[in-house]
Amino acid sequence: MKKGHQVTMKEIAKKLGFSVSTISRALKDSPELHPDTKKKIVDMAKEMNYQPNLLAQSLRISRTNTLGVIVPEITSHFFASCISGIQDYANKRGYNVMICQSNETLDLEIANIRTLVSSQVDGLLISLSRETNQYDHLFDIYNREIPFLLFDRVNEDIPVSRVTFNDEGGAYQVTKYLLETGCKRVMYVSGPEDLYISKKRKEGYIHALNEFGIELDSDLVKISDLTTEGNINIAKEIANMKTRPDGVFCMIDPVAIDILTFWKSIGIKVPEDMALAGFTNNPTSAVVEPPLTTVAQPGYEMGKLAVSHLLDQLEGIASDDPISIVLETTLVPRQSTKALSKNEK
Amino acid sequence: MKKGHQVTMKEIAKKLGFSVSTISRALKDSPELHPDTKKKIVDMAKEMNYQPNLLAQSLRISRTNTLGVIVPEITSHFFASCISGIQDYANKRGYNVMICQSNETLDLEIANIRTLVSSQVDGLLISLSRETNQYDHLFDIYNREIPFLLFDRVNEDIPVSRVTFNDEGGAYQVTKYLLETGCKRVMYVSGPEDLYISKKRKEGYIHALNEFGIELDSDLVKISDLTTEGNINIAKEIANMKTRPDGVFCMIDPVAIDILTFWKSIGIKVPEDMALAGFTNNPTSAVVEPPLTTVAQPGYEMGKLAVSHLLDQLEGIASDDPISIVLETTLVPRQSTKALSKNEK
DNA sequence: ATGAAAGCGCTAACAT
């Protein structure tokens, strides 16, 4: 299939007997032009259905007004929300967005960066893949002075701005809530230990335990590979423990939901036998039975804030010095945990 | 923030004492070059961390190897799956993808098309917004010979290829299943009547009724605006009917889930009091209580097929003549409907 | 086997 011909300034110029520069000036509403000329040109451009060639323009002004976004997975509701926030806000400020997914692999993450850089995006918003445990590709674009920041899945060693949730605080909130609602042995089901959120949420978990005078018990920390099989294995392990926990806090909702599903299938009652809580507030967490207590992370807001800061840096509104933006999370108590004795919500 | 400098062919040329054209040839592995020269250049390019400027290249060859995608909503799991399929497959064929969302508005749909066309994408994959009820913008790009196709939310009057699910067939399957499992009065809760899928799924519904010798009863067709409030209103209406239906087929899962939630809150039992079924197989439909009988639409597959056909057309592998690709859906029986009496699945 | 030159569509500095 051959693409149809696009009208160029040259053609308008020819038709009207002006030079190309006059056309260019008229179309960007330059003040030094005769109003009549301007009108004639603008009308003709409309008539001929002229659309500027952004490629040529970008090449000339060496700015594309386009940002690149890399997320691990577009089908994750959380990242989709981030993207939505990024796009809406970027558009509002006159920028376009190119979105890529790394499918949670380092190789694709690297390839995506290459492509976006080659496409001359003005800046990048990156959320790291689960697999990413070395950071040469990020130091590389850092050294090449390509503006970027990290959001949600970040690494603290790279000297760029990052936008995260208060993961420690959220985990503290939910662990504390489990303890307040009567749990004595609260377990933490983590993801792979090198993940930023695994670490941060564990800190919040420990923080809450300590506040209740409880020592960290290594039997009460399990690590899932975050696959459904892995999660179910953890669910089995817990079910088979001599002394089961009475509350389980999972690093992310899908883990909690897999565990819940398995437990239901073998007759374990939630929250009567064990209370269960997740993190993220995925749409599914609200509709499982019983609805899952979790911690809400507003993804749309995160995307908006992240892109807003990057654009501020690009446009010299914000300093280039890296900053850390931390969004607060909200505890969402539901029926998978016991209710507070007094002020039951 | 100022973007760092990017290495150009000119710089490699200068460093090595060759002309720019020789660099260009070496980097695209032209056969008419001396192997030593080629090696020297390729090595140097790597050493200097050269990355081609896709903007310049695209301007020159007037092809961007980039496709534009417009979906109503990125946060919808179904469309996220489509995008995922589009991106994975497009990348495999050496294309990039720019994604835009119309947020279900005609204005943004038009704006997105403008932007993508200005960005010189080689082709477009479009899924129409709910609001889109006039098609000038599509006829416009059709007349300008910009290759595009429609998927999922299509319009049949535009002479371009379209990729859809067999909506009629899916609705037939699920209505038939409701009737087979003992329902006598099956209701259809539709979306706005000008939506393509509203119409198609109604056809399937009627088809199944007819097969069971049942006349279409206009009391048993309700139209929701697809907002949560609208859905709940329908749920109330149904609950208050003198003669309630004994089975309800909703055009999309979220409608069914809103209805289910409301019914549960007022003590209506599903499927005992009324059976309930949806369409799409959203992740939530599997985890509600009871799990929702629905019709699965493989979004990833749809995306893949759509982009594959468009690329085939672009590259002259497929004819430019519009075709209609129809994907089959799969009934997913769950506990929100009664089981088949004999061969219970 | 390599180089020179033209040009993709646009902008902007420099004329006039």
Place this chain on the structure above:
DNA sequence: ATGTTAGCGCTTTCAT
């Protein structure tokens, strides 16, 4: 108020 010219980084014909 408008035109001329150069050039963004690249590819490609034509020349040698």
